[in-house]
Amino acid sequence: MTIWIPELSEDGPRYRALAHAIERAIDNGELPPGEKLPPQRRLADTLKVTVGTVTRAYALVEQSGRVSAQVGSGTYVKAEQNAEGFSRVIGAPHDGLVDLGMSLPPPHPERQATLGRFLSEISADPAALEQATHYPLDDTMATHRQRYADWLSHQGLAVDPDELLVTQGGTNGIALALSALLSPNDRLAAEALSYPGVISTARQQSLKMVAVPFDDEGIDVTALAARHERTPFRALYLMPEHHNPTTVQLSEKRREALVALARERDFWLIEDGVMHLPQKARGTPLYQLAPERTIFVFSVAKILGGGMRSGVMRAPVALMERLRTSLRNQCWAPPALMTDIAGRWLASGEADRLLSWQFEELEARQVMVREALKDLDMHMRCGGFYAWLVLPGEHRAARLVETLEQKGVRVAPAEAFCVGSTAAPQAIRICLSAAPDRAALAQALNIIVETLSQNTPPRWQTV
Ligand SMILES: Cc1ncc(COP(=O)(O)O)c(C=O)c1O
Structure with a gap:
């Protein structure tokens, strides 16, 4: 039987380097929930360290809450990390x-009443009711894509409707992007603190996450290049306008450096634009700087409300078929009724x-x-x-x-x-x-x- 062998690249005490290597392997999915850690003596022999070193390392990982030791049976990775x-x-x-x-979003006194008006409008529109009860087809989605494209363009986010896919919101857009771009065990880079939804989705899709440092100008592009050298990743997920949770915005200089690096090393950019800021407070979208390698994820959750479950993703046309297939496999299409309400809301000026x-x-x-x-x-x-x-x-x-x-x-x-x-x-x-x-x-x-x-x-x- 082969055993999992960690790479002890870190300086300092061996037990600590081993504990960190195990923690990294658990966090990036290399050691999945339920996996048994190698027997201590075997790992000690393989790594040419004492059994005491391995015992101390396992105890440290147990303290971090990632594994549990079961007497007489071994040490196991716990379920539901993080x-x-x-x-x-x-x-x-x-x-x-x-x-x-x-x-x-802040509760608006009229939000529910506005929703009620769109529901009444739709309930008096036989064609809209017919669409809401039929499996959505590409030609009906064309109207919805156009409404989103018009609204985004008027907000200073110019997009071509042919590059849009209507989704069930930001979480759905991120999951679609990850499943279309990456396969299990591929690496996804992200800022060291990131949106919990992407961490959880990456784990579920068995992706390995690479944490990248950032500062008050956003992701550290030099550190990103070094990470890519050591552990090449296929895609980077980030929130350039309003980092969740720190509110940091990526500077224009870093946007340019990032796009140059993505082109040189050939990785994808997943740009999360769900937190929608006023136009004057935004920088240049990455999808405009590098349209050929950026997926932009947008949702109405932070404007109309999280219950709407509607949004779009913008991607290069070459990727569209792959994304559409992923969407069909998940749910065929977003609900036509919710998409229609969101679209009317955006098109009416009420949004x-x-x-x-x-x-x-x-x-x-x-x-x-x-x-x-x-x-x-x-x-x-x-x-x-x-x-x-x-x-x-x-x-x-x-x-x-x-x-x-x-x-x-x-x-x-x-x-x-x-x-x-x-x-x-x-x-x-x-x-x-x-x-x-x-x-x-x-x-x-x-x-x-x-x-x-x-x-x-x-x-x-x-x-
Ligand atoms: C940065 C970020 N992206 C995506 C989402 C998810 O968006 P949605 O609610 O449309 O699924 C959220 C939700 O809070 C978010 O904060």
């Missing part, structure tokens, strides 16, 4: 909770009005957050939903999140966004748009500020 942080963020609502954990209101509301909420969290290391972006707060003093994100939850405020810890074995910074994401109104936001901010001012030292947990 799921805890995210499931806590999307946990059940409860009475009195101000939930700033989910990424939601623009909603968006203008949203940008104003976000600005007012950002003023409140800036005032409440002044003097702290906090980041926001014009038109964005989040405040990214790097915790002061000795605060630990996991403990703070727990304390805030007990006090009735839910926020997301950095841990929920970590790619692979990336160490989580002590930081939290506060979704300021998700509060039901400004009063609830003010109440939550007071609780956050009060909790931070208590500066509880870390608990003494072990000797």
Whole structure:
């Protein structure tokens, strides 16, 4: 029987290098859930280290929560890695909770009434009802593609309808892009902190994730080139306008360097544009800089509402057939009714009005957050939903999140966004748009500020 042999490329103590290699292998799917780690003596002989080194390494990995040792049987990779942080963020609502954990557009008093008007319009339109009950065909989707293309172009995101595929939203677009571009065991690069949906989808599609450092100008293109040299990847997923969770925007200089590198090394770019900022706050889309190798993912979730489950992806025409096949295999097509509602909403000018209101509301909420969290290391972006707060003093994100939850405020810890074995910074994401109104936001901010001012030292947990 062959055994899994880790590559110990790291300097420092051998047990630590081995523990990190195992953690990386688990995080990138090389060691899947349920897999048994090699017997300690065999691995020690293979690596030419002592059994004690392997025992210490296994104990470290167990402490990280990735494996469990079963007496007399061996050490096994646990199921559902990384799921805890995210499931806590999307946990059940409860009475009195101000939930700033989910990424939601600010509640507009007229949103539901507007939806009701489109439903009435459709219910009085026999052709629309006929389409809503029929399997959607390519020619009916052409109308929907055109509506999306017109609206995006008017928002400064010029697209050709022939390069669009209508999807069930951003999550669906990302999954389609990954399944069309990559095969199991291929590598997907992403910023070291990234959208949890892409981490989870990559895991499900058995892709190996490569974490790339980033700073306040976005992804570090020099580090990206070095990662590609060491572990070539087929695609890079990123959010150039508004990085989730940190709000960082990719600078124009880096966009150019990134596109040059993608062309030189021949990898794909998956550009997530789901967080839709005002035009004046956006840079040049990557799909315009490198149309031949970029898939742009868009959704109406952050404008019309997450329940709409509608969006589009823009891809080079050469990829369209592959993407269409993936979509058909998943669900044939997005529901015609939801696509029709989203399209009418965009074409009527109502979405623009909603968006203008949203940008104003976000600005007012950002003023409140800036005032409440002044003097702290906090980041926001014009038109964005989040405040990214790097915790002061000795605060630990996991403990703070727990304390805030007990006090009735839910926020997301950095841990929920970590790619692979990336160490989580002590930081939290506060979704300021998700509060039901400004009063609830003010109440939550007071609780956050009060909790931070208590500066509880870390608990003494072990000797
Ligand atoms: C960056 C990013 N991409 C994609 C999505 C998913 O979009 P959708 O709700 O349309 O599936 C989200 C949702 O929060 C997101 O934050």
